[in-house]
Amino acid sequence: MATTLTYTTDSTASFTASVAITMVAYGAGGRGSLTGNGGSGGACAVTIKTFTGSLLITVGQATGSDGGDTYIKSGSVIICRAPGGKHDGTIAHQAALLVGSALMTYGGQGSPDFVGYGSYNGAAGGAAGWASGSGADGQSAFTSTRLSGALGGTGQGGAGNGGSGAFLNGGPAVNFVEPATVGAAPGGGGGGSYDYGADTSAAGAVGAVTLTF
Secondary structure: OOOEEEEOOOEEEEEEEEEEEEEEEEOOOOOOOOOOOOOOOOOEEEEEEEEEEEEEEEOOOOOOOOOOOEEEEEOOEEEEEEOOOOOOOOOOOHHHHOEOOOEEEOOOOOOOOOOOOOOOOOOOOOOOOEOOEOOOOOOOHHHOOOOOOOOOOOOOOOOOOOOOOOEEEOOOOOOEEEOOOOOOOOOOOOOOOOOOOOOOOOOOOOOEEEEEO
């Protein structure tokens, strides 16, 4: 029976005998922005390697801006790397940074906030990439209503969902801003802020590493 180890903080995994390991890395999600963009989801990288020795694991963390990259190394050699999502919702940077011989996928884009004084609502975050495909994009602010924010991309295969965007709750007898929601772990991007005054954006989610052998 296969064993799976999951890491959400930096660690070391040691193998005293040669073993075939499926390594899956998720970058952390990007935070949504003050101007309303959703954060993009972290990428996913997969590699399968027969290995003996110690693996050094660095898990990307959620920050106040871009999500951190996740690495699996043997000494100074990168075996698998999955870049994090961006604060501005883009994913173009991920192509140059992905390392993983078996499979590489992108995080979902955080939808941009289509600027206009008719709608201040925030856009949603992108889902993390997963082992069989790229993450789903977050919805734009135009999909929000008086009672619901734009919805984050839906994660698949264990990848995290994107967070929903902030919105002005204009229901009966109320008139207040519902803040964005955080991305789900691993790797979901955070929702964007209501684009007026205080920052109501939300953080992306921490990355992760799984080792199955």
